[in-house]
Amino acid sequence: MANQMKKVDAVIVGFGWAGSIMAKELTEAGLQVVALERGPHRDTYPDGAYPQVIDELTYNVRKKLFQDLSKSTVTIRHNPSQTAQPYRQLAAFLPGTGTGGAGLHWSGVHFRVDPMELRMRSHYEERYGKNFIPEGMTIQDFGVSYDELEPFFDKAEKVFGTSGSAWSIKGKVVGQGRGNPFAPDRSDDFPLPPQKRTYSAQLFAKAAESVGYHPYDLPSANTSAPYTNPYGAQMGPCNFCGYCSGYACYMYSKASPNVNIWPALRQEPKFELRDNSHVLRVNLTDDKKRATGVTYVDAQGREVEQPADLVILSAFQFHNVHLMLLSGIGKPYNPITNEGVVGRNFAYQNISTIKAFFGKDVHTNNFIGAGGAGVGVDDFNADNFDHGKYGFVGGSPFWVNQAGVKPISGLPVPQGTPGWGSKWKAAVADHYTHHVSMDAHGAHQSYRTNYLDLDPNYKDAFGQPLLRMTFDWQDNDIKMSQFMHGKMRKIAEAMNPKEIIGAPKVQGTHFDTTVYQTTHMNGGAIMGEDPQTSAVNRYLQSWDVPNVFVPGASAFPQGLGYNPTGMVAALTYWSARAIREQYLKNPGPLVQA
Amino acid sequence: MSQNKTSTSRRDFLLKTITLAPAVAMGTTGIASLGLSNSAQATDSAPLAGPQTARDYQPVWFSAEEFAFIKAAVARLIPADERGPGALEAGVPEFIDRQMNTPYATGNNWYMQGPFDPDAPKELGYQLPLVPQQIYRLGIAEADAWAKQQHGKAFAALSPAQQDALLSDFESNKASFKQLPAKIFFAYLLQNTREGFFCDPLHGGNQHMVGWKLIGFPGARADFMDWVERGERYPFPAVSIRGERA
Numbered sequence: 001m002a003n004q005m006k007k008v009d010a011v012i013v014g015f016g017w018a019g020s021i022m023a024k025e026l027t028e029a030g031l032q033v034v035a036l037e038r039g040p041h042r043d044t045y046p047d048g049a050y051p052q053v054i055d056e057l058t059y060n061v062r063k064k065l066f067q068d069l070s071k072s073t074v075t076i077r078h079n080p081s082q083t084a085q086p087y088r089q090l091a092a093f094l095p096g097t098g099t100g101g102a103g104l105h106w107s108g109v110h111f112r113v114d115p116m117e118l119r120m121r122s123h124y125e126e127r128y129g130k131n132f133i134p135e136g137m138t139i140q141d142f143g144v145s146y147d148e149l150e151p152f153f154d155k156a157e158k159v160f161g162t163s164g165s166a167w168s169i170k171g172k173v174v175g176q177g178r179g180n181p182f183a184p185d186r187s188d189d190f191p192l193p194p195q196k197r198t199y200s201a202q203l204f205a206k207a208a209e210s211v212g213y214h215p216y217d218l219p220s221a222n223t224s225a226p227y228t229n230p231y232g233a234q235m236g237p238c239n240f241c242g243y244c245s246g247y248a249c250y251m252y253s254k255a256s257p258n259v260n261i262w263p264a265l266r267q268e269p270k271f272e273l274r275d276n277s278h279v280l281r282v283n284l285t286d287d288k289k290r291a292t293g294v295t296y297v298d299a300q301g302r303e304v305e306q307p308a309d310l311v312i313l314s315a316f317q318f319h320n321v322h323l324m325l326l327s328g329i330g331k332p333y334n335p336i337t338n339e340g341v342v343g344r345n346f347a348y349q350n351i352s353t354i355k356a357f358f359g360k361d362v363h364t365n366n367f368i369g370a371g372g373a374g375v376g377v378d379d380f381n382a383d384n385f386d387h388g389k390y391g392f393v394g395g396s397p398f399w400v401n402q403a404g405v406k407p408i409s410g411l412p413v414p415q416g417t418p419g420w421g422s423k424w425k426a427a428v429a430d431h432y433t434h435h436v437s438m439d440a441h442g443a444h445q446s447y448r449t450n451y452l453d454l455d456p457n458y459k460d461a462f463g464q465p466l467l468r469m470t471f472d473w474q475d476n477d478i479k480m481s482q483f484m485h486g487k488m489r490k491i492a493e494a495m496n497p498k499e500i501i502g503a504p505k506v507q508g509t510h511f512d513t514t515v516y517q518t519t520h521m522n523g524g525a526i527m528g529e530d531p532q533t534s535a536v537n538r539y540l541q542s543w544d545v546p547n548v549f550v551p552g553a554s555a556f557p558q559g560l561g562y563n564p565t566g567m568v569a570a571l572t573y574w575s576a577r578a579i580r581e582q583y584l585k586n587p588g589p590l591v592q593a
Numbered sequence: 594m595s596q597n598k599t600s601t602s603r604r605d606f607l608l609k610t611i612t613l614a615p616a617v618a619m620g621t622t623g624i625a626s627l628g629l630s631n632s633a634q635a636t637d638s639a640p641l642a643g644p645q646t647a648r649d650y651q652p653v654w655f656s657a658e659e660f661a662f663i664k665a666a667v668a669r670l671i672p673a674d675e676r677g678p679g680a681l682e683a684g685v686p687e688f689i690d691r692q693m694n695t696p697y698a699t700g701n702n703w704y705m706q707g708p709f710d711p712d713a714p715k716e717l718g719y720q721l722p723l724v725p726q727q728i729y730r731l732g733i734a735e736a737d738a739w740a741k742q743q744h745g746k747a748f749a750a751l752s753p754a755q756q757d758a759l760l761s762d763f764e765s766n767k768a769s770f771k772q773l774p775a776k777i778f779f780a781y782l783l784q785n786t787r788e789g790f791f792c793d794p795l796h797g798g799n800q801h802m803v804g805w806k807l808i809g810f811p812g813a814r815a816d817f818m819d820w821v822e823r824g825e826r827y828p829f830p831a832v833s834i835r836g837e838r839a
Contacts, residue, residue, distance in 0.1 A: 051813050051815070051836075054793075055792075055793050055813075056791075056792065056793070062695075062697050070700075070701065070703060073704040076718075078714070078716070083710065083713075085713045085717040085718065085720055087718060088704045088718060088720065089703050089704075089718060091718060196822050197822060199823060199824040202822070203824075237818075239815070240816075240820075240821050241816055363824050363826050365817075365820060367810055367811060367817075367827075368817040407804065407808055408791045408792060411791075411808070419783065420669075420760070421670070421671075421672060422674045422676070425672070425674065428807070428808055429676055429808050432808040433808070433809045458706060510716045511716060513718040514715070514718050514719070
């Protein structure tokens with residue numbers, strides 16, 4: 001029998017960015033809040049203490065801060081005819097665990113969203129006609145507009161202490177030279193000026209300009225100066241140490257829930273955090289119309305029931321979907337009938353990379369870096385160019401985002417170099433500090449054939465079925481990859497390197513789970529305006545169980561061109577505002593279906 | 594002057610923040626511990642004199658025969674040559690032996706519940722029930738058996754050219770191992786060799802930071818405020834987590 005805890009107003013499952021934002025907002029509203037995090041307690045000290053943290057082997061290679069797959073993982077297959085195999089070793093994507101979640105060890109690239117991507121299907125149909133969207137592509141509108149979200153993007157940037165160059169503020173252009181002319185209008189400037197441009201980023205900016213593109217400073221949640229956020233949390237200036245992604249920031253320079261929100265939350269007597277608490281399911285009333293709380297396993301292996309009036313699922317994208325399926329919240333997606341909502345529109349990111357090699361006189365010093373710093377161009381992002389003649393949906397920003405290249409995992413060599421021996425050794429020595437790496441950070445569309453459900457064969461350490469991903473690249477992804485690669489290659493060529501390596505996806509390329517791509521997974525519990533095609537409404541409230549809210553990238557109906565964290569934070573603030581101002585006064589569905 | 598300024602502020606920074614790390618006495622001449630006097634001049638210090646060798650080490654996990662294989666193999670994967678010391682001189686064998694007693698070697702954070710399907714498409718990732726300890730134990734036995742079958746001697750007793758040819762056979766899976774694919778064993782051996790050559794010396798490899806010196810990686814300096822925008826050679830030598838200086 002489960003131990004029963006005292007009922008609280010709200011229980012939060014997963015204590016990364018979304019969970020921390022919700023905890024802050026709901027305690028501000030006067031609620032008694034308990035947050036449950038399945039991983040251990042983590043913070044800048046000791047997990048980011050210098051010099052111990054400057055250790056590539058322990059952190060990024062042995063993956064100290066990421067999800068422990070021995071407890072729970074996913075299974076993956078390319079299509080329904082295959083048996084899905086467990087994702088046994090971390091590689092293609094690196095979800096977090098522990099308090100702070102992936103927010104403790106992300107890079108810090110902090111974008112908003114291209115407004116068009118919030119109404120993707122409507123926009124494409126309006127501009128190119130309904131037939132332009134391929135059969136089986138299930139892209140949708142988010143059901144929320146950029147104008148509605150703008151105040152929450154602004155709020156999140158001020159909490160994060162984001163550095164960047166605005167293009168226009170309240171309709172007035174202010175950012176000529178360093179801002180992004182494709183960026184939507186803003187109500188206010190970034191809280192901090194842009195970070196310095198690495199030499200690689202300078203080379204990229206010059207080359208991009210020379211081929212007619214429009215370089216801008218990436219918005220970065222790494223500080224360009226000391227900063228105190230609206231919660232009173234203090235940050236020190238980033239020193240470009242090169243240890244962001246995969247590490248906790250010892251400088252208090254990279255935004256994290258730990259640095260930017262908890263100092264305020266810790267003062268809050270109505271808040272309690274329980275780490276090492278692995279939630280198994282959301283408990284529902286017999287008619288499945290209301291959640292009564294959650295059941296979790298504590299550090300000693302005991303089942304504990306935490307009753308609550310409000311349940312927030314704010315774990316990583318696929319854990320949210322897993323918990324909904326395990327709990328019976330919402331109807332599971334059926335790809336054959338295209339019915340059901342939980343598990344549909346699972347999407348990822350469609351990236352291609354180019355590396356340009358230079359001679360010994362060009363010093364790019366790739367060990368220097370900051371996770372969010374860099375220069376990008378948006379000429380081919382979103383729908384900033386005419387897709388009509390190219391026959392694919394989606395866009396990519398291109399950028400040099402030199403985050404600090406470390407030697408175990410980051411020694412690119414020219415084509416044809418052997419993998420070992422004296423020739424390899426000479427090649428790594430000659431190219432490590434003399435190359436520039438750039439990415440086309442592509443959007444990824446959702447398809448009927450890519451979805452999530454429960455695996456029939458494999459179980460987690462708690463005896464529950466694993467989540468199963470059925471996922472592969474589609475024709476649209478391959479066309480887009482080839483187009484973007486070609487456009488980005490013009491920039492690389494304009495740098496006059498000795499050699500360029502990197503290739504786009506080709507027909508027949510399967511999703512490779514063994515090579516790191518991004519941890520930007522989306523969908524599975526998507527937001528929308530129709531309960532037939534979305535699991536949560538525009539306020540991230542479950543259509544079926546209205547006292548359950550599900551913030552996170554699980555709500556995105558398709559993958560964005562930009563990194564998702566900024567959008568996750570803004571959406572969570574947007575959802576929290578709806579809970580505070582509407583739901584608490586009248587607990588029930590915020591949108592009538 | 595900016596060099597001196599950077600070095601000094603670096604030292605001050607370390608002195609303020611490194612107090613949690615014990616000052617380790619460095620036994621080898623030519624290595625100055627950070628935070629000690631005259632470290633500001635260390636940027637001008639000459640490279641270590643004489644041929645580089647790894648410190649003496651007795652394996653804890655590997656048998657003598659297994660360790661002889663490791664020493665011989667890593668010396669071919671990253672050889673000592675005109676570009677400088679190789680994996681053997683960097684202490685990679687010590688690194689790999691020490692790794693065998695870490696959670697990594699028992700697949701601690703891997704999902705290892707069956708059923709296992711080693712014939713699944715390669716894009717679906719590693720699907721063997723073996724953890725690194727087993728991969729090494731089985732793999733070295735197979736590699737030595739293959740060497741004896743081809744040349745009548747264990748791998749370590751062969752000439753460098755013969756060893757290179759065998760390693761290529763392992764890499765390409767041309768060598769037929771009975772208990773695991775040769776290429777899986779090779780992939781772990783190569784990956785761990787690179788790790789041992791480029792890791793922080795804390796882990797037993799990259800002794801005297803020879804891997805970092807080869808490529809120009811400055812190690813645990815972790816502060817490049819004054820160098821972000823400059824397209825010029827970074828002039829300061831590597832430091833390790835323990836405060837050794839290359």
